[in-house]
Amino acid sequence: MQNAQHPYGALTPDTVIDAVESVGLFSDFRQYPLNSYENRVYQVGIEDSAPLIVKFYRPNRWTSEQIQEEHDVLLMLKDQGVSVAAPLSFHGQTLFEHKGFFFSLTEKQRGTPLEAGDLDQLFAIGELIGELHHATESWQTQHRPNIQASGHIQQSSEFILHSGFLPKKLTSGYQSLIQEVLTLTTKTQQNSPAKVRFIHGDCHRSNLLNTDNGLVLLDFDDCRMGMAVQDLWLHVSDSDAKQQQLSELIEGYESHHSFDTRELDLIDVFMAERHIAYSAWIAERWADPAFPTIFPHFTGEDFWRQHVGDLEEMVRQWGKWR
Known part of the structure; x- marks a missing residue:
């Protein structure tokens, strides 16, 4: 069975805050872990502003070029009006690195989960995926x-x-x-x-x-x-x-x-x-x-x-x- 040291041992609460502040933001030190298995995702409070979502990519899974490619298509989709959660840009960048972790930030999305089998929602899901595929043809x-x-x-x-x-x-x-x-x-x-x-x-x-x-x-x-x-x-x-x-x-x-x-x-x-x-x-x-x-x-x-x-x-x- 696998015994390799897990990659998130160094991702402490202080590291999360330091990473967010490294892009020029000021945190109010509130952070809340969100449900994510492959990566680590946190809601982090920002002084005098709405909280942001910070995503730390699992080390050694994707290269910076692979992650940036994901960001580039998300920004393109957002520009075309497709409803996606795109990364925020700071100083002309969307991908950052702090203490060996690649990370990005996005706005917090407020909404509710979808219901399994709801036919109206399935039609809307099909519409959104159709928009995505049309925009990325x-x-x-x-x-x-x-x-x-x-x-x-x-x-x-x-x-x-x-x-x-x-x-x-x-x-x-x-x-x-x-x-x-x-x-x-x-x-x-x-x-x-x-x-x-x-x-x-x-x-x-x-x-x-x-x-x-x-x-x-x-x-x-x-x-x-x-x-x-x-x-x-x-x-x-x-x-x-x-x-x-x-x-x-x-x-x-x-x-x-x-x-x-x-x-x-x-x-x-x-x-x-x-x-x-x-x-x-x-x-x-x-x-x-x-x-x-x-x-x-x-x-x-x-x-x-x-x-x-x-x-x-x-x-x-x-x-x-x-």
Whole structure:
């Protein structure tokens, strides 16, 4: 299992305040940690002003060029009127470094979480993603990796197999299941359109906020090149109503940008990829003390039996999105 020293041990409350003040702001020393697993995010009070959100990027995950590329597209989207939470600029910069941590600041967004399966909200989500994809139609990332699903599945499953978390009694069945998933993935990708474009990359419900001015899209930390459907399918919350939910999403999307429905066949690929990669991500981050607290059942056999069972069900349901 992983024993590497976790990267946030040096991110003390004083370091947070010092980082914020290093850009020329004056803090009132109030800070409140916000829900974030991969990075660390805080609301920090500012003297005689509204509090700001400061995001500290996980060390050694992205280069400064990769983070700046994220910032550049967010500023471009904001200029075009797309509702996103863009980084603030100080002295002509949006990305800063303090004591080994890259960080950025944004305005605090006030709103409420979205409700799973709400058809009106799904239409609005589709609209916002359609706006995003229309505005970035010609955008090409230069520094962000274009992750291939089959390679990501292979890499993540290998990490799981060598991590020590998967019970030995499940290993043989898991290996066979991964091979079946990879075969299905290859076949599905060969028969689907291959138009790669800029995507948010992690567009689930928690990365959207319902404000008085409409939806706001948050956290482009995983933005990259990919397929349009990858920004849509995570909003399908009920397998029994998936056709209706997809219909609302696509109808909203196509009010701003065309959608190739052949991409729906790829949902099975991306669902399996995310399921496998998610468990590998927890295993890889286990040395971060936040992870054992957030995922206390990860080391138990029940977790892994559920993981394998869910993957088996995905294989059984493969090819039923259209």
